[in-house]
Amino acid sequence: MTLLQRRALLLAPLTAAVVGGTGFWILLDRMSEGSYDPHSVPSMLIGKPLPKFSLPGQPPSAGFSSADVAASKRPTLINFFASWCIPCVQEAPTLMQLKRRGIPIWGIAYKDKVNDTSDFLKQNGDPYTQIACDEPGTVAINFGLYGVPETYLVDAAGIVRWRWAGGLSEDVVSQYLDPLMQRLA
């Protein structure tokens, strides 16, 4: 065995360890700063039209369908929420702020009772242009929803551009939503 071979043999495991270690370090770093979540499920809807649905309304809202969202012809947020969901309470101020900025938010109450939903809206404010009820939660499954709240951005052509699983915050809005809205406007 030549000296070169000997060195290669020594360096191979060392290189493997360094590459692997760097990979893990990047992974852990991204996890701690929140840009990587191993539990997040990527949305299958991005770049596709909304799944077809038609839901009854939360009075006084008349309810809406996927066609209604597409017919509004402007970038719209669809927000799944529930009165029993704590992150939904936490994201309420952010949603109210988006409402004040004139961004239409269409709400879908997930597995909730009409009275509980209206109490929730009285307490936390009502940021919604329209509110529909998905009491059995089947429309949510067609969206690929795996928890509440979840927010979808639909562009003027009715194509889903973005999905956020979990509560919206000012950080999420400025980091992800605002740049997208600017591009779509």
Added chain:
Amino acid sequence: MRYLVPLLLILSLSSPAHAVSDPSELLQNRAQELRAEEIGDQLRCLVCQNESVEQSDADLARDLRRIIRQRVVAGDSDQQVIDWMVARYGNFVRLRPPFNATTLLLWLAPAIALLSGVTAVVMARRRRPAMPAPLTDTEQQRLADLLNS
């Protein structure tokens, strides 16, 4: 104590626990129910992600169990039911990921590990110096002399 081993053996034969919260969830048709359970065992619960849809007690898992059973009764094949789930939740929902570009390293890892092990063994063997030639007659004689002295 002497029942311990037979007991453990029987335990090892049992199937994984199924989180059926309500017996009315089960299909009346035994064959269809078994098929539905087999499909659900291959799908990940999106809430408790290390459990299958059949094992999990989460609300969403219960809804997915119901959908699996509806589709089985409606005559879907196992693959059609799994495709239905993948269309909504992506390959993440499959506990056994498919073989594709992203999972290449995952699936090939055992083969790569085996191959590099075999290579290492072969290289180590090749490096070993050849067996020394057998002793010549003079050397044999000398050895005998030394041992006898």
